[in-house]
Amino acid sequence: MQKRTEALVVVGASLAGIRAAEAARAGGFTGSITLIGDEIHPPYDRPSLSKKFLEPAVDADAIHLTTTEELEAKQIQLALGERATYLDTAAGVVGTEAGEHHYSAAIIATGSAASTLPWGNDLDGVHTLRTLEDARVVRKALDSGARTVIVGGGFVGAEVATAARKRGLPVTIVEAATVPLVRAVGNEMGSALARLHERNGAELLCGIGVAGLRGNGRVHTVELADGREIQADLVVVGIGTRPATGWLEGSGLVLDDGVVCDAGLRSSVDGVFAAGDVARWTNTLFDQPMRIEHFTAAAEQGRWVGRQVAGHMPNEPFVAVPYFWSDWYGDRIQFVGVVTDDHEVVEGDLDSQHFVTLFRRNGHVVGALTLNGQRQIMKYRRFIADRSAFEVAVAYAASKRLAIATREA
Amino acid sequence: MKFAVDWDKCSGIGICEALAPDLFEVNVDGKLELLQGTELPDDRIAEIESAISGCPTSALSKRI
Numbered sequence: 001m002q003k004r005t006e007a008l009v010v011v012g013a014s015l016a017g018i019r020a021a022e023a024a025r026a027g028g029f030t031g032s033i034t035l036i037g038d039e040i041h042p043p044y045d046r047p048s049l050s051k052k053f054l055e056p057a058v059d060a061d062a063i064h065l066t067t068t069e070e071l072e073a074k075q076i077q078l079a080l081g082e083r084a085t086y087l088d089t090a091a092g093v094v095g096t097e098a099g100e101h102h103y104s105a106a107i108i109a110t111g112s113a114a115s116t117l118p119w120g121n122d123l124d125g126v127h128t129l130r131t132l133e134d135a136r137v138v139r140k141a142l143d144s145g146a147r148t149v150i151v152g153g154g155f156v157g158a159e160v161a162t163a164a165r166k167r168g169l170p171v172t173i174v175e176a177a178t179v180p181l182v183r184a185v186g187n188e189m190g191s192a193l194a195r196l197h198e199r200n201g202a203e204l205l206c207g208i209g210v211a212g213l214r215g216n217g218r219v220h221t222v223e224l225a226d227g228r229e230i231q232a233d234l235v236v237v238g239i240g241t242r243p244a245t246g247w248l249e250g251s252g253l254v255l256d257d258g259v260v261c262d263a264g265l266r267s268s269v270d271g272v273f274a275a276g277d278v279a280r281w282t283n284t285l286f287d288q289p290m291r292i293e294h295f296t297a298a299a300e301q302g303r304w305v306g307r308q309v310a311g312h313m314p315n316e317p318f319v320a321v322p323y324f325w326s327d328w329y330g331d332r333i334q335f336v337g338v339v340t341d342d343h344e345v346v347e348g349d350l351d352s353q354h355f356v357t358l359f360r361r362n363g364h365v366v367g368a369l370t371l372n373g374q375r376q377i378m379k380y381r382r383f384i385a386d387r388s389a390f391e392v393a394v395a396y397a398a399s400k401r402l403a404i405a406t407r408e409a
Numbered sequence: 410m411k412f413a414v415d416w417d418k419c420s421g422i423g424i425c426e427a428l429a430p431d432l433f434e435v436n437v438d439g440k441l442e443l444l445q446g447t448e449l450p451d452d453r454i455a456e457i458e459s460a461i462s463g464c465p466t467s468a469l470s471k472r473i
Contacts, residue, residue, distance in 0.1 A: 019462070047465065295465050296424060303462070325422055332439065334423075374439035378426040 006031040006104030008309050009094050011084045012244075013037025014046060015295065016276025016302035017109035018065050023306025025074045033076045034101055036094065038083040041132055042066065047295050049135035050156045051327065054163035056143055060132060084110065087251035089269045105271050105309045108248070108259050109302060112241035112277040112293060117151065120213030126235045129156055138236060142167055146234035149173075149222045151210050153180030153194070155326045157238035161202045162329050172203040172230055174210055174222070185369055186339050189357055192350040193333060193371070200329035241293060243278045256280065258291040263317035265305050273308060275301035284317045285385065286338055286366065294324040321385050332374060336381040337367030346397035347376065356380070358393055365393040376400070411448050411472035412457055414441065418468035425460040425469065429453070433460065447472070 008024050010017045013035045021035045037043070043065040052058055071078060079098070086095040087106070094101045114128035125141065127134050138160065142148070148164045150157040153175030164171040173180075181190040197204040205224070212223040213235060222230045243258040254260040254268040258280035265273050265281050274281070276298035280291040297320065304318045325334045331353065340359045348355035348371070356376055359367030364387050368380035383393040419441050425433035426441075432449070434442045449457060461469040 022462075045465070296463070299463055299465075321427075323424075323427070327420075372439075374421045374423065374435045375437045378423045378430065378435065381427055382430065 007102055008033045008105045008107070009101045009103035010035045010107045010109060011087075011094055012107075012109030012111055012276065012278070013039070013043050013078065013080065014109065014111055014276070014298070015043065015065060016111070016279075016298040017107070018043040019299050019302030020107045020109060020273075020275055020306035020309075021076045022066075022074060023303040024309045025076065025306075027307045027310030027312055029306075029310040031104065033074075034079055035076055036079040036082050036084060036096060036101065038081070039131060040081040042068075042071075042078060042080065044132060045295075046130070049132065050129055050159035050163075053135050054139050054142065054160065055166075056139075058139075060136075063132075084247050087248055087253065087272070089252045089272065092271070103271075106273070107302075107305050107309065108253075108267065108272065108274040108278055109276045109298075110244040110247070110278050111298075112243045114237070115240045115242060117210065117213070117237055117239070120215075120219065120235070123213060123215040124218040125215070125233055126213060126219050126237065128237045129160065130241075138234065139163075141234040142169065144233075145169060147171075147232055148234045148236060149230050149232035150236045150238060151222075152238035152240070153177070153204065153206070154238050154240070155181075155184070155324075157236065158197070158328050159326060160236045160238070161197065162200075162327065165200055165202055165329060170203075172205060172232075173197060174208060174224065174230075175204065175206045176209045178207040180204070180206065184339065185335060186341065186343065186359075188343070188350075189369055192355070193328075195351070196328050196331060202329075241277070243280075243291065245278060260289075263319075264308065264313075264315070265301055265318050266308075273305040275305045281318065283320060283322075285319045285321065285387070288338075290322070290338075292320075292322050294322060296320075296323045321381050323381065331372055333369070333371055334373060334377040335367070335369045336377060337365075337384040339367050343367075344394070346394055347373070347401065356397060358390065358397075360390045363390055364388065365390045368393075410451060410454050410457060412461065413447060413470050413472045414443070415468045415470070418466040419464075420466060420468075422465055424463045424465065428460050428463060429456045432456070441468075 045063045048063045082096045114130040120126045148171045150173045179190040209225040211225045214221040259274035261281040263282045277293045342360045354372045357369045421435040421439040423435045
């Protein structure tokens, strides 16, 4: 492998970006490494913002992904508070608000941005939950006993509802679709998970949209599309995200709901890679392009492209079993793989505290969803990674049931 | 090589198990079990380092 003594520029200083920079250095890259981020904070763990960070009195340092000392030791330069504004692939330049960075290799890790409602953004108490600043304000409002309305029945919203209920505070989730989480886990599973809200004292309104937000400096009312009004001191908007590719328009990179990459996370332009929320790549394990907004994808993809830049595995595909987890009111939801319409509950049942549902495509197990199935989830991930026949995974579930039954006999 | 687990940080997310199922397993209580202890031969270094850097709660660390 040739070791390149040139310049790596990583655009995006969150999980994917820092892991890429670290992996390039650890992989033997001897050139300069610059990590550019538009936030003023050094890389921090974003998923924590709707989890641990919403608990009372957690400090921001607890969620940092690296330290100044580590960055110095690895000779990774940080350019923070610097928004990237263009990519000139002919000249090999990343342009930012502050200047230009020349590169021999570039990694795009600019992530995704939270979608907002078309109104209400001028009112205090209305927030998406994406940045450390957002999380601080949300936490402070919860500490003050806010009555919260969450717009959007997705995972971030559910985690904020969990934080509210943990404090014994009232919370209403407003979801426009008739069932939440349909894209993530499908209709039937979305319904099953939705029941957790009511079971834990959170109100869930489905099939209804938000028509407006009213307030006097600070928000006080959420208007629903059917005319109902809900009082709110805090409105958290969790209606989705969009990949941050606006700055790449006209760069020559193929963009389509993210930076389009081949199976190895290489963009359409030589020497430019993508990793994390922004990367849409072909996952050969599932023979489909995908863009994943999970912690594990950002970390693993970042590491992969960093090693690529250092000259490792130039022609191998980046293959992954997508994985996410979410803790709702003390229950843990976990999902590996991909969702299909063809699924079967193989352990527990949908109304209980525990279940395992497997998803099938072309006779193979391709996905698994568990509720309080920490013991099982990685076993099913293995079946998926091995492209096991669906029956093999079902037989495994049956053998577990038998083992438990026998023990209890 | 040796590694340590911060049990306050570990919540059984299981990425370590995904990387090295013969070394790490999340048990029925959702807790991590160390199947071969915390001192391992050098041929396992790469996997342990992946587990350390892959842990979302930074519960794993190298030990001198």
